[in-house]
Amino acid sequence: NAGVMQNPRHLVRRRGQEARLRCSPMKGHSHVYWYRQLPEEGLKFMVYLQKENIIDESGMPKERFSAEFPKEGPSILRIQQVVRGDSAAYFCASSPPIGGGRNEQFFGPGTRLTVL
Amino acid sequence: QKEVEQNSGPLSVPEGAIASLNCTYSDRGSQSFFWYRQYSGKSPELIMFIYSNGDKEDGRFTAQLNKASQYVSLLIRDSQPSDSATYLCAVNMFGRWDGGYQKVTFGIGTKLQVIP
Numbered sequence: 001n002a003g004v005m006q007n008p009r010h011l012v013r014r015r016g017q018e019a020r021l022r023c024s025p026m027k028g029h030s031h032v033y034w035y036r037q038l039p040e041e042g043l044k045f046m047v048y049l050q051k052e053n054i055i056d057e058s059g060m061p062k063e064r065f066s067a068e069f070p071k072e073g074p075s076i077l078r079i080q081q082v083v084r085g086d087s088a089a090y091f092c093a094s095s096p097p098i099g100g101g102r103n104e105q106f107f108g109p110g111t112r113l114t115v116l
Numbered sequence: 117q118k119e120v121e122q123n124s125g126p127l128s129v130p131e132g133a134i135a136s137l138n139c140t141y142s143d144r145g146s147q148s149f150f151w152y153r154q155y156s157g158k159s160p161e162l163i164m165f166i167y168s169n170g171d172k173e174d175g176r177f178t179a180q181l182n183k184a185s186q187y188v189s190l191l192i193r194d195s196q197p198s199d200s201a202t203y204l205c206a207v208n209m210f211g212r213w214d215g216g217y218q219k220v221t222f223g224i225g226t227k228l229q230v231i232p
Binding site for chain 1 (some may be wrong): 148150154158159160162165204206208216219220221222223224225
């Protein structure tokens with residue numbers, strides 16, 4: 001049973017370029033979460049999606065960032081016109097359909113974004 | 117007041133000792149509590165979850181939950197240098213419920229150092 005997959009694992013972009021990060025949830029999981037982590041800092045929630053729906057994007061910057069989870073294919077986190085401050089590790093997590101108050105999230109290996 | 121509070125550490129313990137990691141949370145209605153371990157440069161890994169008051173043991177790990185005090189802890193017995201990592205406390209915030217969505221909020225994490 002494959003875990004959460006993310007690609008690419010490392011991404012280098014120059015300022016002003018676009019970054020696309022992909023996440024495939026665990027089999028049977030329909031909920032996807034994106035987090036950002038700066039060096040020596042905690043996980044910061046960005047967005048929570050279900051298939052074709054954004055449920056909570058309260059942690060997403062208002063500009064340049066967007067996320068989707070289409071009916072087919074992986075979830076995509078897109079960062080337009082990247083700046084150096086976007087350099088961070090971006091983690092995706094998935095969880096099974098929520099029930100009974102449980103919400104165990106399983107994390108992918110992350111994408112390390114470096115903006116030159 | 118932060119929603120999930122942890123001491124960032126570092127917490128240093130000698131090899132073989134008991135490491136005690138603590139976490140407090142603000143939402144009295146929270147239902148589910150998780151401990152993640154994150155090695156440097158890696159993604160968080162779920163190691164324990166607890167839903168009921170009391171203790172839950174799994175190998176060298178014991179999670180303790182006291183909902184009246186809004187406090188959850190993780191004990192690591194016979195600490196090993198390989199336990200050196202950052203431990204993230206995560207809480208399923210009951211109050212944030214919208215059509216099946218209960219948001220999980222992460223603490224900043226406590227860095228544990230086990231000294232050989």
